[in-house]
Amino acid sequence: MSIVRSNAKPVVAGLLMVLVNLFAIAEEGEREKLPPLHHVVDVAVPDGMSVPEAFPLSADGHIVCKTCHGIEGIEELPFDEVDRDAPEFHRGGPYRRLTDFCYRCHDEQAYRRPNIHELLDEQGGYDEKACEYCHRKAPDPKQERIRPDELELRLPSRKLCYGCHLKTPHLNALNHQVEPDEEMRKRIEQAEQAHGVILPLDPDGRITCVTCHTPHPRGVIDPERPAGKQVADTDLEEGITYREHPWDAVFREDKRERLARMAEEVGTRYTLTYRRLVKEVLLRLPAKDGTLCLACHEFER
């Protein structure tokens, strides 16, 4: 079932400029549970951690819902009524990166993950040890195309990114980890040809993070070659940036009813947000104009 296809017309005009982020939360029983990868709750603040004064703790000094969320009575609200885009959704927000919120309590120095994607030095050289964080042995970028099943990665590509990124780094990352049907596979091959890129599936034929993203910065692999061709209109330091889209509220209102109906049909709940991508990096094709999405999806025009 594809939300975009089933209601292509109203969505499509916006889709080519803007992205749809879709998040599915499986419902369990009557009472809504926290999402599977949610932060621990009702824990004491350990010695050495300082929680900002504006982050209220419970009477017994524990981290509770209101410590992190500035949304009144969030524990009572059904998830689809929680406005994730409210500035105070993460207390003290909005934050440009989720990690900036984490560092309000966790020590940034101790907590910062290395940006493993910054592989090249100023001369364009690299340290093979950095490659071997993911590869068993640093592959030679000059070699002809290496097939996915020939690459010896330390973890299956489907798991490679999880130590450092959330399973849902953005909202539809997880529900894309499926096997495309025959028709879509053909479209993918055509898009690879047309754009001179690779959109690799894992050895089991599934979409993974690296189908859409390249883990390497531009220049590790010759940008003239399909595996090296990528979008990079910003540097890694700055990362992908967004601008809030003024139509966001309208868009969600418009979709609310249809989403509620869908939730009933499939027993899954959806939340949509609408953001405009400004800068892109580590993507194989641009998403802000819809090119990436159209490599797999066919939208009615």
Ligand code: HEC
């Ligand atoms: C230590 C901070 C912290 C505490 C305490 C906390 N949360 Fe969260 N919560 C988060 C973060 C961070 C996210 C967003 C995760 C993401 O975007 O991947 C989140 C997301 C959510 C969401 C949105 C889920 C979704 O995916 O739409 C809800 C609802 C929520 N929290 C409810 C609660 C409730 C209810 C409590 C108390 C029982 C609570 N949270 C306690 C940090 C916290």
Ligand code: HEC
């Ligand atoms: C309001 C303060 C606060 C914020 C904000 C916060 N944390 Fe925590 N976090 C805690 C406390 C307190 C603990 C429990 C004590 C500990 O294990 O250090 C904890 C524990 C953790 C743990 C260990 C959990 C476990 O199961 O042992 C992880 C991982 C973590 N936080 C990640 C994050 C991430 C990622 C963010 C940002 C999305 C975040 N935290 C934001 C206070 C916070």
Ligand code: HEC
């Ligand atoms: C964060 C993990 C990660 C790091 C670090 C990494 N790679 Fe990769 N690499 C991958 C994954 C995943 C693939 C398979 C997907 C692809 O082809 O892009 C891959 C594929 C490749 C390929 C094959 C491309 C093709 O399809 O022909 C080459 C060559 C390569 N990497 C070279 C390097 C070099 C050189 C470095 C160090 C400068 C490096 N990689 C660092 C994850 C990584």
Ligand code: HEC
């Ligand atoms: C279907 C294509 C696709 C898949 C699969 C995908 N991504 Fe993304 N990713 C995107 C696009 C497009 C963006 C930029 C816009 C957005 O957030 O939707 C992005 C953005 C990101 C960002 C930056 C988010 C931010 O807010 O700064 C990270 C990190 C990321 N992806 C990691 C991952 C990881 C890890 C996986 C696998 C679990 C993954 N992506 C799977 C297309 C994809």
Ligand code: HEC
């Ligand atoms: C060793 C940790 C590590 C691993 C492994 C890793 N990343 Fe990252 N990645 C980072 C850090 C750190 C950043 C910088 C932004 C941040 O702090 O979230 C980043 C940034 C990104 C971004 C750009 C987002 C932005 O806005 O800067 C994308 C896309 C991304 N990673 C995708 C992937 C994919 C796909 C994989 C798996 C092949 C992967 N990463 C594996 C640490 C890692």
Ligand code: HEC
């Ligand atoms: C590599 C192929 C591929 C790319 C690229 C891709 N998708 Fe998908 N998408 C899929 C597959 C496979 C599914 C699941 C089957 C279906 O619904 O057709 C899916 C499902 C979806 C769904 C429905 C999710 C659900 O749970 O029903 C949405 C919405 C979506 N994609 C939007 C996008 C957007 C927006 C982009 C561009 C940022 C994009 N897709 C890029 C392959 C892709």
